[in-house]
Amino acid sequence: MVSVRLEKVTKKFGKVVAVNNVDLEIEEGEFMALLGPSGSGKSTLLYLIAGIYKPTSGKIFFDDHDVTNLPPRERNVGLVFQNYALYPHMKVYDNIAFPLKIKKVPKEEIRRKVFEVAKLLRIEHLLDRYPGQLSGGQQQRVAIARALVKEPQVLLLDEPLSNLDALLRVSVRSELKRLQKNLGITAIYVTHDQAEAMALADRIAIINEGVIQQVDLPEVVYNRPKNMFVGGFIGNPPMNFVEAGVEYNETVKLIVGEDSVWLPQEYIEILRKLKLQKVVLGFRPEDVLVLKDESQVEPGSSVIRGEIFTVEPMGREVLLTIMIGETMVKVYAPPTQYYSMGDKVFLQINPAKLRLFDPDTTIALEYLVKT
Amino acid sequence: MMQLWDVEVKSRKIEIVLILAVLLASLPLILNYGLLILSSFSTEMVTNLDPTSFRPTIDNWILLFEGRLSVTGGVREDVVRYTINTAIVALGVAGVVVLVSVMAGYAMSRMNFKGRSLIMQLILLLHAFPGVALIIAVYLIFRATLPSDIELARIYSFAYVIVARAALEIPMSIWLIKGFFDRVPWEVEWAAIIDGASRLRVWREVMLPMVKPGIAAIAIFAFLAGWEDLIYVRTFLFDRTLATYIESNINVEFAYMPLLAAAGTLYLLPTILFFILTQRLLLETSTGGIKG
Ligand SMILES: Nc1ncnc2c1ncn2[C@@H]1O[C@H](COP(=O)(O)OP(=O)(O)OP(=O)(O)O)[C@@H](O)[C@H]1O
Numbered sequence: 201m202v203s204v205r206l207e208k209v210t211k212k213f214g215k216v217v218a219v220n221n222v223d224l225e226i227e228e229g230e231f232m233a234l235l236g237p238s239g240s241g242k243s244t245l246l247y248l249i250a251g252i253y254k255p256t257s258g259k260i261f262f263d264d265h266d267v268t269n270l271p272p273r274e275r276n277v278g279l280v281f282q283n284y285a286l287y288p289h290m291k292v293y294d295n296i297a298f299p300l301k302i303k304k305v306p307k308e309e310i311r312r313k314v315f316e317v318a319k320l321l322r323i324e325h326l327l328d329r330y331p332g333q334l335s336g337g338q339q340q341r342v343a344i345a346r347a348l349v350k351e352p353q354v355l356l357l358d359e360p361l362s363n364l365d366a367l368l369r370v371s372v373r374s375e376l377k378r379l380q381k382n383l384g385i386t387a388i389y390v391t392h393d394q395a396e397a398m399a400l401a402d403r404i405a406i407i408n409e410g411v412i413q414q415v416d417l418p419e420v421v422y423n424r425p426k427n428m429f430v431g432g433f434i435g436n437p438p439m440n441f442v443e444a445g446v447e448y449n450e451t452v453k454l455i456v457g458e459d460s461v462w463l464p465q466e467y468i469e470i471l472r473k474l475k476l477q478k479v480v481l482g483f484r485p486e487d488v489l490v491l492k493d494e495s496q497v498e499p500g501s502s503v504i505r506g507e508i509f510t511v512e513p514m515g516r517e518v519l520l521t522i523m524i525g526e527t528m529v530k531v532y533a534p535p536t537q538y539y540s541m542g543d544k545v546f547l548q549i550n551p552a553k554l555r556l557f558d559p560d561t562t563i564a565l566e567y568l569v570k571t
Numbered sequence: 572m573m574q575l576w577d578v579e580v581k582s583r584k585i586e587i588v589l590i591l592a593v594l595l596a597s598l599p600l601i602l603n604y605g606l607l608i609l610s611s612f613s614t615e616m617v618t619n620l621d622p623t624s625f626r627p628t629i630d631n632w633i634l635l636f637e638g639r640l641s642v643t644g645g646v647r648e649d650v651v652r653y654t655i656n657t658a659i660v661a662l663g664v665a666g667v668v669v670l671v672s673v674m675a676g677y678a679m680s681r682m683n684f685k686g687r688s689l690i691m692q693l694i695l696l697l698h699a700f701p702g703v704a705l706i707i708a709v710y711l712i713f714r715a716t717l718p719s720d721i722e723l724a725r726i727y728s729f730a731y732v733i734v735a736r737a738a739l740e741i742p743m744s745i746w747l748i749k750g751f752f753d754r755v756p757w758e759v760e761w762a763a764i765i766d767g768a769s770r771l772r773v774w775r776e777v778m779l780p781m782v783k784p785g786i787a788a789i790a791i792f793a794f795l796a797g798w799e800d801l802i803y804v805r806t807f808l809f810d811r812t813l814a815t816y817i818e819s820n821i822n823v824e825f826a827y828m829p830l831l832a833a834a835g836t837l838y839l840l841p842t843i844l845f846f847i848l849t850q851r852l853l854l855e856t857s858t859g860g861i862k863g
């Protein structure tokens with residue numbers, strides 16, 4: 201098994217820069233999720249690692265071997281394509297057996313391996329069919345089987361579970377993770393679904409417009425997003441952003457409309473260093489207490505005034521959309537209270553969970569002082 | 572329920588009307604071929620839609636393969652040999668066309684090289700040239716390259732007519748098969764490359780099977796073009812084919828028409844057979860497994 205390292209990798213298609221100066225290291229046996237919006241360069245990054253595309257500049261290493269100019273077949277990677285890319289003229293069995301046949305594996309061994317992997321993915325009963333006779337989810341599992349059967353050093357998965365129903369998805373993905381750990385394969389898993397990324401990955405890499413935004417443990421990506429893009433991309437609904445002024449007195453506090461927000465000590469120190477006049481206040485929907493009455497506000501804590509715009513009951517909780525001045529934020533509230541449109545409310549943000557960003561660079565302040 | 576039934580009745584009516592319209596439109600053709608085939612089994616031509624002129628016999632067919640041109644005797648002609656010659660030319664044309672188009676079409680579809688679109692346009696332009704317009708130049712090359720040994724020249728004339736006739740078919744075939752290659756998603760090819768297959772193996776084991784309907788189509792068109800060709804065969808081939816045999820007898824005074832009808836039917840046979848046998852293949856779109 202190998203580690204994968206990208207050094208300053210750029211891929212251009214004419215004028216389009218699909219992957220921009222990416223530095224990324226995936227450790228041996230690591231399960232890395234690659235998250236990003238549509239068109240951000242996720243598939244291109246996988247194709248670069250697989251060797252289908254050559255980088256316009258930069259280098260790719262498997263362990264310490266420079267594989268930048270190695271053809272795909274000498275890289276021993278398995279790739280599950282976004283659109284499956286099964287061979288339509290071959291039966292499922294032959295689809296899965298194809299990589300082994302090319303390697304001239306003995307017939308009996310091919311048979312054994314194909315059945316083994318088919319059983320794992322629960323497609324044994326489909327081996328005799330053509331891909332055209334399968335559902336989308338079944339085709340996806342065949343594609344995964346074909347990538348796994350050759351026991352690759354690196355497994356690349358391009359949204360491999362997007363077509364499975366919720367139930368199957370959860371079971372196949374835990375199966376996949378177990379498999380990956382047992383075989384010790386280094387894996388990169390592209391997904392749109394951040395819940396899936398959180399559940400599966402050892403680390404998450406977030407990419408936007410070809411640029412890697414952050415690579416970190418799932419909880420770090422969630423709790424300490426490096427910039428507003430990451431905060432606004434991860435989470436459902438994602439992080440809320442409200443513009444705020446900064447007031448420097450004996451202490452440092454934020455001004456949102458007519459309200460003041462007290463800051464934790466960490467941020468007071470950072471702001472004193474940076475001396476910003478304006479920041480963006482970020483907070484997650486679940487880190488807010490929604491109070492209907494000013495009398496509920498604990499003395500010493502700070503609140504922001506807002507007005508309820510919409511109310512969406514979700515069962516376990518209620519999702520409220522609240523206007524703070526001109527800004528819309530979404531927050532979760534317990535369903536024990538009754539909320540209706542137009543209600544004035546007071547938002548008490550958990551000070552330990554609030555994040556501050558530089559409005560110019562969109563970078564989180566704590567990362568600004570680190571570098 | 573009623574409504575559904577209603578809709579079904581309606582669409583069936585439309586279907587019947589459509590079928591009738593198609594039948595009506597093709598009636599002259601069907602009548603033509605029908606009468607030709609009927610005449611080949613009759614002692615008299617069944618031409619005036621007069622059923623009394625049909626007197627069944629298979630003598631025409633026996634005579635045809637005995638190589639005689641009239642009931643009373645006539646010149647002996649080796650029709651079996653002509654049929655074989657025709658088949659050689661037709662298969663040869665089909666073979667050359669498929670070989671060249673499949674390779675060129677793949678290159679045009681998949682490889683990125685300078686002047687690709689220019690070549691594609693030139694190919695289309697080539698297609699616009701009728702074969703007759705080119706024949707003088709083609710003949711000059713033929714004269715210049717013809718071996719002096721007569722036996723060799725005979726074989727050479729076969730090779731020459733095959734290649735020359737194939738050249739006329741190739742431009743269109745390249746365009747056609749390129750379209751089929753274009754429809755194969757890149758990812759399928761990449762998958763095979765990642766699975767470890769060489770470019771040649773990908774081409775042979777993945778790409779070719781996926782464009783099979785296209786290959787069948789160009790093979791059939793090329794085969795029929797070779798089978799039916801008259802001008803090139805008459806100009807270059809030392810031997811006769813069914814086309815030149817029939818053509819040379821149509822104006823002959825002692826020609827016995829029902830016998831020629833049998834020859835004509837024989838000449839038509841592959842066209843009819845091919846379309847019946849390969850209709851499904853031609854209509855078959857490459858099966859799924861490619862969702863995007
Ligand atoms: N072969 C190509 N030629 C030109 N541009 C391309 C090509 N492949 C990708 N691109 C462009 O590069 C960018 C990244 O594409 P890519 O397919 O990697 O995105 P993605 O993150 O996989 O998106 P999605 O989630 O929709 O699959 C896009 O702007 C795309 O239009």
Ligand SMILES: [Mg+2]
Pocket residue numbers: 242243244282358
């Ligand atoms: Mg993609």
